[in-house]
Amino acid sequence: MNLEEKILEALKSVYDPELNMNVVDLGLIYGIGTTEQGDVQITMTLTTPGCPLHSSITSGVRYCVEALEETRNVEVNLVWEPAWSPDKMTEEGKRALGRW
Amino acid sequence: MLPQNLGSETNFKLPFSFILFSLIALIASQIMLLFNGQMVTGGSFRIPGIWSAAHLLVLGWALMIAMGAMYQLVPVAFLTKIWSEKLGFIQFFITAIGVISFAVTLYFSPQHALIPGILTLLGILMFIFQMLMTLQTQAKPNILTAFVGTALVCLLLTISLGITLIYCLETGTGTNYYQAIFKSHLLMGLTGWFTLLIFGFSYKMVPMFSLSHGFPMIHARYVYGFYTAGLIITLISFFNGQSVLTKVGFFLLLVGFSIFSWHISIIINKRLKKKLDKPFSFALSAIGLGNIIHLAAFLLLWTSTFNKVIGPLVYAYILLWIVLSITGYLYKIVPFLWWTYKYSKEIGKAKVPALKEMMNEKLIAPVLSLLITAVAVVFCSLIIQSAVLFNIGQFVASIVFIVFAGGIFSVLKK
Numbered sequence: 001m002n003l004e005e006k007i008l009e010a011l012k013s014v015y016d017p018e019l020n021m022n023v024v025d026l027g028l029i030y031g032i033g034t035t036e037q038g039d040v041q042i043t044m045t046l047t048t049p050g051c052p053l054h055s056s057i058t059s060g061v062r063y064c065v066e067a068l069e070e071t072r073n074v075e076v077n078l079v080w081e082p083a084w085s086p087d088k089m090t091e092e093g094k095r096a097l098g099r100w
Numbered sequence: 101m102l103p104q105n106l107g108s109e110t111n112f113k114l115p116f117s118f119i120l121f122s123l124i125a126l127i128a129s130q131i132m133l134l135f136n137g138q139m140v141t142g143g144s145f146r147i148p149g150i151w152s153a154a155h156l157l158v159l160g161w162a163l164m165i166a167m168g169a170m171y172q173l174v175p176v177a178f179l180t181k182i183w184s185e186k187l188g189f190i191q192f193f194i195t196a197i198g199v200i201s202f203a204v205t206l207y208f209s210p211q212h213a214l215i216p217g218i219l220t221l222l223g224i225l226m227f228i229f230q231m232l233m234t235l236q237t238q239a240k241p242n243i244l245t246a247f248v249g250t251a252l253v254c255l256l257l258t259i260s261l262g263i264t265l266i267y268c269l270e271t272g273t274g275t276n277y278y279q280a281i282f283k284s285h286l287l288m289g290l291t292g293w294f295t296l297l298i299f300g301f302s303y304k305m306v307p308m309f310s311l312s313h314g315f316p317m318i319h320a321r322y323v324y325g326f327y328t329a330g331l332i333i334t335l336i337s338f339f340n341g342q343s344v345l346t347k348v349g350f351f352l353l354l355v356g357f358s359i360f361s362w363h364i365s366i367i368i369n370k371r372l373k374k375k376l377d378k379p380f381s382f383a384l385s386a387i388g389l390g391n392i393i394h395l396a397a398f399l400l401l402w403t404s405t406f407n408k409v410i411g412p413l414v415y416a417y418i419l420l421w422i423v424l425s426i427t428g429y430l431y432k433i434v435p436f437l438w439w440t441y442k443y444s445k446e447i448g449k450a451k452v453p454a455l456k457e458m459m460n461e462k463l464i465a466p467v468l469s470l471l472i473t474a475v476a477v478v479f480c481s482l483i484i485q486s487a488v489l490f491n492i493g494q495f496v497a498s499i500v501f502i503v504f505a506g507g508i509f510s511v512l513k514k
Contacts, residue, residue: 013448013451014447014448015447015452015454017439017443017447017452017453017454017455018308018309018436018454018455019311019373020454020455020456047308047311048307048308049179050175050176050177050178050179050304051176051308052172052175052176052436052440053436053440055444056440056443056444056447057447059444059445059447059448060447060448060449061448062448063447063448063449064448064449067448067449085313085314086311086313086372097311097372097373097374098373098374098375
């Protein structure tokens with residue numbers, strides 16, 4: 001398992017407390033960039049701009065990745081383009097919402 | 101790309117202060133209504149005990165809670181920070197002292213209510229100033245800005261009309277316009293301020309809580325147009341005394357509200373979250389109830405019984421539309437505020453509870469169903485003027501409110 005995969009796996013423990021679903025299955029993680037030195041840059045979004053939980057969730061993502069042994073500096077970039085849409089969710093996430 | 105620093109950065113103590121105050125005011129207003137049951141069922145709404153209870157309910161509970169919710173929701177809905185949190189805390193203390201002293205003087209000595217009224221007015225003016233300054237910093241105004249901005253103007257009119265009423269009462273001037281001012285005070289406060297505010301924030305909260313995507317927003321413009329036109333025409337009709345104009349005004353209000361109901365149903369049908377949370381479902385059912393009351397008010401306006409039923413209808417409108425909406429959303433807002441305070445630093449480090457787990461959801465459906473039933477009983481008792489029925493209904497409603505307040509307080513133990 002490479003570092004990106006490890007990070008993605010770890011992020012499955014960070015939940016959106018309103019939807020009670022992890023940020024990976026929700027499709028909030030747009031990209032993970034890493035360097036050999038262990039610097040990490042995560043690009044992510046939220047389901048709606050102005051989400052009142054935005055600080056909590058982005059901090060949670062950073063804390064979670066910082067806790068991994070292989071990482072050094074972690075930067076979280078919150079972006080709104082492309083906007084989140086339901087098709088970004090994983091099959092697991094869609095099932096959990098009971099819609100598909 | 102939008103800047104990263106979006107969303108609520110409001111100190112949770114600010115909205116929380118308003119919400120805790122409002123819960124105490126709610127319980128006090130219910131107890132006062134119980135003790136004045138005999139007078140109300142006799143058709144006497146305008147007595148000091150009822151004035152006091154009504155203002156505690158509307159100012160102490162609904163207005164304070166709306167202010168608290170706005171301190172929380174404005175940054176969420178308009179992607180901007182509160183202009184001055186320090187002003188927010190000062191405004192809270194002034195408004196709280198104003199509302200308490202206003203309710204006390206209305207009960208014991210209504211002719212001396214002018215100074216407490218002015219203190220309340222000062223608190224509300226500070227709030228309006230705070231919100232207008234906050235909205236001004238919004239990068240791109242939208243239809244939600246129109247709803248909330250107009251609601252704030254209506255709030256200002258409500259308070260000005262209320263102060264004018266007290267002035268008329270104290271000095272004996274303007275008796276010819278007393279009825280018109282009184283009706284306008286109710287219209288601007290209930291349908292202007294509260295309804296427009298709930299409309300505006302519903303457009304943010306309904307998609308957020310149901311995870312709806314891909315719905316049209318064009319309907320919101322018609323809701324705004326019809327409803328505000330209805331408000332203006334009804335207001336004019338109160339002063340020129342033309343009943344035809346009142347009918348036109350009530351019709352436009354009904355059309356605006358009906359389009360809003362329809363639009364919300366479109367948004368809900370586009371939701372991804374199949375099973376909606378119980379409190380949110382009740383906030384949605386309040387829309388249907390509000391729509392029925394608007395329809396009833398319009399139809400009864402054509403009958404001779406209108407003057408007899410308008411008091412009970414206003415009561416039903418406050419409880420089944422305004423209070424039920426706010427109650428439903430409060431069950432979402434309070435757990436969120438407390439969660440943010442307790443767990444926002446824990447997320448990603450340790451297992452944290454979901455917002456749903458912050459409150460006993462099993463209690464919500466029976467409590468709110470009982471509230472709707474109790475309000476229906478009180479409504480019937482007012483129509484048939486039965487003191488026994490009123491006391492039963494009001495007793496149940498008061499117990500429900502106390503259980504509801506206890507449920508909210510219990511979140512603080514999580």
